[in-house]
Amino acid sequence: MFKRIKKLDEKITNKIAAGEVIERPASVVKELVENSIDADAKAITIEIKNAGKTYIRITDDGIGIYRDDIELAFERHATSKISSDRDIYNLNSLGFRGEALASIASVSNVEIITKTKDDEFGIRAEFRNGKIVYKNEVGCPVGTTIIIKDLFYNTPVRYKFLKSDATETNYISILVNKLALSHPEISFRYIINNKNIFTTPGNKDIYSAILSIYDKEIAKNLIEIYNKKDDVKLRGYISNINYSRGNRQMQSIFVNGRYIKSKIITKAIDEAYKTLLPLNKYPACFLYLDINPNMIDVNIHPAKTEIRFHNEEFIKNFISNTIKEKLLNTNLIPTIKMEKKSAKMDNNISELDKNITVKNKDINIEKVINDISKQLVIDTTNKDFSLKKNEYIVKEDKHLSKPKEYPLSNIDTYIKKAVNIRKKEKNTVLKESNLKYDGTFFDDLVIIGQLFSTYIICEKDEKMYIIDQHVAHERILYEKYLNSYLKSDIISQILLEPIIIELNYLDKEVIFQNMNIFENLGYKIDDFGYNTVILREVPVLFGTPVAKSFFLEILEKLSNNIKNNYELKEEKIIQTACKNAIKANDSLKFIEIDKLIKELQETKNPFTCPHGRPIIISISKSEIERKFLRT
Structure with missing residues (x-):
């Protein structure tokens, strides 16, 4: 038997519409608080009990609702915020659909108390299943209070899918935090189960609001x-x-x-x-x-x-x-602070001072100094450090030497320029890369030496700075390689022996759907039959041919929806910089340290490596003195 089409009654349509607007207690809080903000409130109180499932109260000191408009406010698509379709595209209010109050009233018991400045008395009204059941005058201040009880009492399926009280409370708390921050000119008070959580000052200061929350x-x-x-x-x-x-x-x-x-x-x-x-x-x-x-x-x-x-x-x-x-242009150097000594520690030290006498023969001061000196290496063989930049002589070894260049013999046959680079994409990256640190931190920085053949110790303005030589050199190489990539076209090499790669059906589809990306990266790929492709040309990256491994990495990234040439190539640049950088336990001469610091100064970001690890940390003189109990 065929079913006939019929129009749903208002009760059903209201519940369906409520499902779009009111998903959980946090949705109710959002809609009501936004109404308070649109009503020009200067103070808003949000109170919840049992994660908002049984009780939500929103009180504001806004303009209120006119007594004759109360019933209309709970009708669907009734609003004071827009009057024509043109207003939708020039909105200055948070709400405009006129659905919130009707949707909330259809799935909960609602009580509203409101008063405008023109009315002598306020109005208290109650709604059940979206219909008004009580309305009377009441004494109250200007503004509106809305109380929501027994949310989803008439939609048990929706109530069943609510999460635990802790989880739902967390959803509401995150939302209230955002709402309070959105308008620092409004004072927000947030109460959970009769406990005041926070109150923002409402003084228009963003920082004060953040500090309150x-x-x-x-x-x-x-x-x-x-x-x-x-x-x-x-x-x-x-x-x-x-x-x-x-x-x-x-x-x-x-x-x-x-x-x-x-x-x-x-x-x-x-x-x-x-x-x-x-x-x-x-x-x-x-x-x-x-x-x-x-x-x-x-x-x-x-x-x-x-x-x-x-x-x-x-x-x-x-x-x-x-x-x-x-x-x-901000100091990005992490500061290390020593743990504060406790009162118990002070008492223990005092007791040690009273009861223990250390004889000179028990401590060999010269031996201690010698042990420390072995770790702190300063090359003083060259007393004249006033060398010009082009006079630096750095030993050509695995630490500071350039990566090996790939022999480009028979260039006309084996190498060609890839001309189909995405110029627009590269220009955007180049424009953004003009941002650079001003370099003033390195002025008057005094190099002390090397520690553990891994860290460079420097001094400035009563602070000790510790520089990780590996990540510092990694940053230098990363920017050098990246700059080289951005300023030049992709170079491809024709393979004397093409590489055949077997794939599954989905991977092969990904390749041919994104063939332009592979071509822009320097690959030439042909179909080679069932689930197989053949690489005829591959990119040359930093003097080294990158073939099958990089190709498979790109394929993996594309499968994860990373479709930007710059992002794909940058990961390879980071890997190459890390591989070629100075390593920990590599002993450096003073002139090598000096050159490393000068090159680090020229980078756009001398404070973190490409992986986000800090390059430099600092310890203040006062922190060191406090550790020695000098203060």
Whole structure:
């Protein structure tokens, strides 16, 4: 029997629509707080009990709702924020769909108390299943209080799929943190199970809001940023390289006061911190982007956390370059602090002083000094260190020598220029690479010597600096190789004996779908029958032919949706720099150390290696003296 088409009744359609807007208790909090913000509130209180499943209260001191509009406010697609379709593309409010209150009322019991400045009394109303069941006058201040009870009581399937109280509370807490940060001009108070979690001052200061919500460890590692170009303004705070997390939870992005999630901005942050932080570590960022509403589209999803930029490439480069320029002009050297001695330690030392007498014969001072001197190596054979740069004589060994060059005989036959480079992509990278550290840190830096044949010891401004020679040289080689790659075309070598590679069906499809990427990287590939390809030409990277291994690496990356020539080649550059850099336990002469420091000074980022590990750390004189109990 065929089923006839029929129109669903209002009760069913409301519950279906509620599923799009109200997914969990955090969704309710988001919609109600955004309504409070749009109502010009100066103070907002969020209170939850039992993870918001049984009780949510949002109180604000905004403009309130007119008594005659209360019932209409709970109708679907009823709103005061837009009046025509043109308003959708010029939004200055957080909400505009007119779905939130109707959706919430259809899956919970709602109580609302509201008053405008023009009314003598306020109005208290109750809703059940989306319908008003009680309405009366009540004495109350100007503003609105909405209480949500028994969420999803009439949709048991939805309630069943809610997570534990701890997890749902965490979702709400993360959201409230973002909402409070989105408007530092509003004072937010957050209460969980009758316990006050935080209160922000509402003084318009972003830093004060951050300090109210998060711990001091984050706040003390933040750097303020600001930049403006055309109709786009970026402000906020980013963490230095001393602070990072294993996830992106500490990254908050706001566009025109709206908390959003943006892959474009996330990628911009990643590019800015690339090679500054270790792999799988993420910085803290609180970014506020003010932009002309006509340049964005927020009408993508009912949750309104996703937006689309009209000029995504400009936004990405603008944010990435702003962050990177600020980082490179900030002291990126980690400071090592000694552990503070405890009162118990002081007492133990005092007791030792009283009860133990050390005789001179028990300690051979000369032997101790000699042992230390063996580790701290200073080459004083050449007393005149005023050599000009082109007079440096560095021994040609495996440590500082250039990588071997591949013999380019019969160049007309075996080598050709790959002309189909993606010029636009390379120009973008070159433009971004102009950002450089100003180099002032190295002024007046005094080289002391080498420690453990691994670390270089320097001194400046009552601080001791320890430089890891391997990662320092790795940074030097990485930028040298990268610069060489960016300034030259890809060179390919014709193989006298082509390489045949057997693949599975899916890998072969990936290759031919992305053939232009392989060609731009210097490969010439032909189909060689069933699940087989043949490599006739391969790229020459830094004087060494890169054949099958690099080809398979590229294939793997493409399978993981990395489709950028620069990213693919950069990983190989990092590997090559690491392989050819000076190693730990390599003894260096003073003149070699001096040359290494000067080359490090010329790099764009002398503070971290391409993998994000620190190159330089510092210990202050006061910290050392405190360790010797001199202070």
